[in-house]
Amino acid sequence: MQLFLFQVLNGLGIGMIYFLLSVGLTLIFGLMRFVNFAHGAFYLVAAYLAFAIVGLTGSMVLALVIAPLAVAILAVATERLLLRHTYRMPHEAQILITFAIALLIQEVVIMQFGPLGQNVPVPQALSGVVFLGPFVYPAYRLAVVAVAAVVAVVLWIVVEKTKLGAVLRAGSESAEMVALLGINVDRVFMATFALGGALAGLAGVLAAPLRGVEPFMSAEALGIAFVVVVVGGLGTLSGALVGGLLIGLVQSIMSTLWPQGAHLMIYAAMALVILARPTGLLGRT
């Protein structure tokens, strides 16, 4: 019984990490109706930037500031130069072009850092474990869960309670109408893309000490991010949170009940949700 209780807690922790992985993806889709397959590549770039910055300076805090910012700039550059030309195209075209960007970025990373994995050490202050009653939990994971929780709250406030959030939400419903009100929709989309990129970057930096860095890590991140947003409902922040937690719980609990099927059950859960609610748990029809 104690083990199951621990798996529930552990699953919630995994879920928060998955939320962080997917929130940038769902934000961009929700507000721009744009399917960004380069999301995993942005995560990859940030993880390697963290590797380089921590290697040079030993400072994870510096990596947390610089890498998401750099990825936001990269996201804006791709949006301005390439992606904005695809907004009126079907989703297939967007998928193809962002997939190509992802492959390009991956190859550049291999050319620069080689095909093998590298280590990003856990910051000294967070390298131990925390005792939660009878359970042991890594201090660093707990810190990542806390950051994810803060991100969730801040994003909810920005999107739901501020004027900027109102503009973003209106832009997602009818870009033409918002433009008629004198708001520069192009700039709003660019800002959204930068924010989505920065969030992917934040996830990449925080994941680096958990997983290490290797050039093929983007595929795993993208896979999980898509499962989470499909389960939660494409384009909704609360959906990403609920989806992340559900997937984390399924994976963790199944690790005890049916270990060999734990990963499979993530996709089985997704299939069940799609059958019961094609728009996802909290998706809009």
Place this chain on the structure above:
Amino acid sequence: MPIERRTLLKGLAAAPAALAAPPLLRHAMAQSETLDVAAVYSLSGTFANVGTLLNNGSQWAMEHYGSVLGRKINYILLDDRGDAGEAVRKVQEAMSQRGIKHIIGCTNSAIALAVQKEVNARGGIYVQMAGADESTGKDCNKANFRWPVASYSAVNATMRPLIEKFPNAKKWYTITGQYVFGDSLLTNVKDVLKEKGLQHVGNSYHSLSDREYSGYIATALASSPDVLAICNFGNQTLDVIRQAISYGMKRNTKILAIWSTGLDQFQALGPENCEGVYFGCNFWHGVDTPGGREVAAVVKAKTGDVPNYLQACGYAVAQVLVEGIKKAGTTEIAPLIKAMEGMTYEGPTGLEKIRPEDHQVIKDYYLMLGKAKSAMKDKNDFAEVIAATKAFLPPDKTGCKMA
């Protein structure tokens, strides 16, 4: 003289053959001047990082040899994209359409097992680096040779010295990749535990695509094992070690990665994660042997650094084939296979020998212990060899019936 209708028809029929003759002759001459060797590696997919370095090692070895028996070696890469079916299709194409008979390499056991059947059926020769016992066990065949040790050897060469060192470590937990190689390791672990009267307190299987292991580690922690034995390979080994350490498992439990690729994985883990962890390795650059020095010189010329296991392994399978051809004095398959059976040569780990009964290379497998960062003499000095063992099943126990 009038031309008869029959003569004219004969002439017309012969014309295409006459026109095609120069290229055919050129092709035949080119074939006698070069020796095509195909290498099967995954340059994309889950294990692309492994395949890329294995391919480097093989390619550099072939460049190093340059030619054999006066024929220039032509290295042809077949990228199987991590898919055994794709590997078989590419090998079929290379053998039937290009007439290639000499094949090396694989990125995982499933690919090797599929390719070794195909190469044997088509009358070729195959030198590879699979880990699964079956490769030189029940699925062995005349065409197939394997350089690294089998999972039986890896398990026995790591577990037995560890059991001797820690006789009080009675409870063992395993985390196993649910694929051919992982299962093969697990079976051997269970056999050793049974023989030694030790307790197998549990096993968690994970899939080929898993990257999150905290759930399995929580289950393992709940059974308070003395030893956690990791039965998988590649990045999955790294993830399990990293996550087990982050959950504080190193405090009360010995962690043994039965199959590791050595230096490249130590670099990926960093000294803080390597310290105090036990690793099984097929190759270590710090073991000084004539063959090891040769590999080191080739790799240093390319990278400026010491060789890692993957590069050495890629090198070794190419070396086995070329040394075999040299010994046979021919590239013809039947005499080549015969010459390679029982062949000894200076390999990357020392004097290595190919066992004729199952075509397994007999060589050392190392049990290594990760050092603390403060104890490292240079940037690559991550671990020390604490046991070097040639632990192989007797030929009559492997299940190999050479057809």
